[in-house]
Amino acid sequence: MSAKNNSNKCLYCGACVGVCPVSAITLKDTRIFINEKCINCGACVNICPVSAMKLDKK
Amino acid sequence: MDANEILYDVIVVGAGPSGLAAGIELAKKNANVLILDRKQEIGCPKRCAEGLSNRWFDIMEIKPKPEWAVHAIKGAVLYGPNGKDVPMKKKETLGYVLERKIFEKDLAIEAVKHGAKILLKHQVVDAKRENGLVKLKVEVNNEVKEFKGKLIIACDGIDSLVARMLGLNTKNNLNDTDSGYQYEMTGISGYDEECLHLYFGTEVAPRGYIWIFPKRDGTANVGIGIGAYVSSQTNLNAKNYLDRWIQSQPGLKNGSIIEVNAGGIPVGGFLDKMTADNLLVAGDAGHMVDPIHGGGIGVAMEGGRLAARHALRALKENDYTDKTLSKYTKEWFDTRGNELKRRLKSRHLLEQLTDDDFNYLADSITMEDALAIGNGTLSKTDKAILFTKKLVKRPGLVAIMMKYF
Numbered sequence: 001m002s003a004k005n006n007s008n009k010c011l012y013c014g015a016c017v018g019v020c021p022v023s024a025i026t027l028k029d030t031r032i033f034i035n036e037k038c039i040n041c042g043a044c045v046n047i048c049p050v051s052a053m054k055l056d057k058k
Numbered sequence: 059m060d061a062n063e064i065l066y067d068v069i070v071v072g073a074g075p076s077g078l079a080a081g082i083e084l085a086k087k088n089a090n091v092l093i094l095d096r097k098q099e100i101g102c103p104k105r106c107a108e109g110l111s112n113r114w115f116d117i118m119e120i121k122p123k124p125e126w127a128v129h130a131i132k133g134a135v136l137y138g139p140n141g142k143d144v145p146m147k148k149k150e151t152l153g154y155v156l157e158r159k160i161f162e163k164d165l166a167i168e169a170v171k172h173g174a175k176i177l178l179k180h181q182v183v184d185a186k187r188e189n190g191l192v193k194l195k196v197e198v199n200n201e202v203k204e205f206k207g208k209l210i211i212a213c214d215g216i217d218s219l220v221a222r223m224l225g226l227n228t229k230n231n232l233n234d235t236d237s238g239y240q241y242e243m244t245g246i247s248g249y250d251e252e253c254l255h256l257y258f259g260t261e262v263a264p265r266g267y268i269w270i271f272p273k274r275d276g277t278a279n280v281g282i283g284i285g286a287y288v289s290s291q292t293n294l295n296a297k298n299y300l301d302r303w304i305q306s307q308p309g310l311k312n313g314s315i316i317e318v319n320a321g322g323i324p325v326g327g328f329l330d331k332m333t334a335d336n337l338l339v340a341g342d343a344g345h346m347v348d349p350i351h352g353g354g355i356g357v358a359m360e361g362g363r364l365a366a367r368h369a370l371r372a373l374k375e376n377d378y379t380d381k382t383l384s385k386y387t388k389e390w391f392d393t394r395g396n397e398l399k400r401r402l403k404s405r406h407l408l409e410q411l412t413d414d415d416f417n418y419l420a421d422s423i424t425m426e427d428a429l430a431i432g433n434g435t436l437s438k439t440d441k442a443i444l445f446t447k448k449l450v451k452r453p454g455l456v457a458i459m460m461k462y463f
C-alpha cells in the first residue's frame with residue numbers, strides 16, 4: 001500500500017513532499033515520485049490543495 | 059575546469075529568495091559560491107501572492123524597481139464573515155505586489171554580478187559528508203554529477219530534502235502547515251485596487267483566509283490558505299473553497315484565469331535547530347514564515363543573508379562543525395524568530411474565533427483601531443485595554459484574548 005499521485009491534477013507544488021513524515025516523496029521537475037518507504041499515513045492527501053494524492057486501498 | 063571539479067566554499071541549494079539572498083551576500087564577500095536549482099526558470103512557477111511590505115526593502119537594502127515592483131499598495135481591508143469590512147488605508151505606499159519572476163531574476167543577476175555561479179535544471183538527489191566536506195549528487199538531465207563544497211546552505215523551500223539528507227529534520231507537521239491555492243485573474247473588479255483584501259470566516263476559509271492582491275488594472279492574485287487538516291474534515295480542498303467563493307463574488311466570477319498556483323505554507327512549526335555539520339538551512343526550508351499571514355519572501359531573504367554571514371564566519375575560522383555554525387540559530391531567533399513565535403500565539407488566538415466572533419470584531423473595531431494595531435503603534439497594555447473595551451460584550455472572546463496577552 002502506498003499513496004498514489006494523479007499527474008493530471010498535480011501542480012507539482014511540493015507541499016506533499018514537505019509534510020511526508022518518512023520522506024517518501026520526491027518532486028522532480030513536474031513529476032512526483034513515491035517510494036516504498038510510504039506508510040500510507042495520509043498527510044500528503046490532506047495537504048494537497050487539489051486532491052491529487054489518494055491512498056491506495058488495496 | 060568543469061563546474062563540478064571545483065571545490066566550492068559554499069553550495070546553495072535552491073534559487074528562491076532565500077538562496078539568492080545568501081548567494082549575493084557570499085559573492086559580495088568573495089566566497090566561491092555555487093547556486094543549484096532543479097527548475098528550468100528562476101521565479102517560475104511562483105508559489106506566492108507576491109506581496110512584500112516596505113519594511114523588507116529597508117531591511118534588505120533593496121530599492122523597489124518599477125520593472126518588478128509592479129503595483130503600489132496603500133493599505134488592507136479585512137472582511138468578517140458577514141461582509142462587514144475593516145479598512146486600513148494610508149496616503150503613502152506601504153508595500154508592493156511584485157512580479158516575482160522578474161524580481162527573482164533581478165536577484166540572480168545581482169548574485170552573478172558579484173561572482174556567484176548559478177546552474178538550473180540541477181536536482182540534488184543525495185548529500186554525504188566525506189573528509190570534512192560535503193559531496194552532492196546532482197541529476198542533470200539523464201546524468202548524475204558530483205559537486206563538492208565546504209558548506210551547504212539548504213534554501214530548498216517547503217519540500218526541502220537536502221537538509222534531511224544531511225541529518226537535520228526539517229519535516230513539516232501537518233498542524234503547522236497551510237494548504238495554499240491561487241489564481242492570477244484578469245478582467246475582475248469590485249475592490250479597491252490600492253489595498254490588499256483579506257476575507258475571514260469558517261465557511262470562507264477554515265483556519266486561514268482568502269486574499270485578493272491587486273497586481274495591475276483589473277488583474278490580481280486571488281488565493282486561499284487553509285489549515286492542512288481541513289480537507290479531511292470537510293471533504294473540500296483549498297481549490298474547492300476558492301472556486302466556491304469566487305462564484306459568490308459578482309466582480310470576480312466572470313474573470314479569466316491567466317495562471318494557476320499552489321503550495322504549502324509552513325506557518326509556525328519553527329525549527330529548534332537550523333544547522334548540522336557543514337549545513338545551514340534558511341527560508342521556507344527552515345520554516346521561516348510569518349505565522350499570521352504566511353508571508354515568507356522577506357524573512358526568507360533575511361534568513362538567507364544571515365546564514366551566509368555565519369557561513370562566511372565559519373570559512374574564516376576554517377571550522378564547519380555544527381558547534382560553530384549553531385550560533386546562526388541563536389542569532390536568527392534573537393533577531394527574528396522570537397518575534398515570529400509571539401505572532402504564532404496570535405495565530406492560535408485567531409484559530410479559536412468563531413464566525414460570530416469575527417463578525418463582532420469587524421463591527422466593533424474601527425479603522426483607527428485597526429490602523430494602530432496594524433502599525434504596531436499600540437503598546438501591549440493599550441492593546442489589552444482596546445480589546446477588553448471592545449470585547450466586554452462577548453465574554454467568551456475576552457477569555458480567549460486574555461490567554462494571549
Ligand SMILES: Cc1cc2nc3c(=O)[nH]c(=O)nc-3n(C[C@H](O)[C@H](O)[C@H](O)COP(=O)(O)OP(=O)(O)OC[C@H]3O[C@@H](n4cnc5c(N)ncnc54)[C@H](O)[C@@H]3O)c2cc1C
Nearest residue numbers: 072074075076096107108109182215238321341342354355
Ligand atoms: C499560495 C502562496 C502564497 C504566498 N503568498 C506570499 C506573499 O504574498 N508574500 C510573501 O512574502 N510570501 C508569500 N508566500 C510564501 C513565499 O512564497 C515563500 O515563503 C518563499 O518563496 C520562500 O522562499 P525560499 O527561497 O525559502 O523558497 P522557494 O521560493 O520555495 O525556493 C526553493 C527553491 O529550491 C529549489 N529546490 C528544492 N529542492 C531542490 C533540490 N533537491 N535540488 C535543487 N533545487 C531544489 C526549488 O526548485 C525552488 O526554486 C506564499 C506562499 C504560497 C504557497
Ligand code: SF4
Nearest residue numbers: 010011013014016048
Ligand atoms: S501537494 Fe498535490 S499538487 Fe502539490 S505536488 Fe503534491 S500532489 Fe502535486
Ligand code: SF4
Nearest residue numbers: 020038039041042044
Ligand atoms: S501517505 Fe504518508 S507516508 Fe505515504 S507518501 Fe503520503 S505523506 Fe508520505
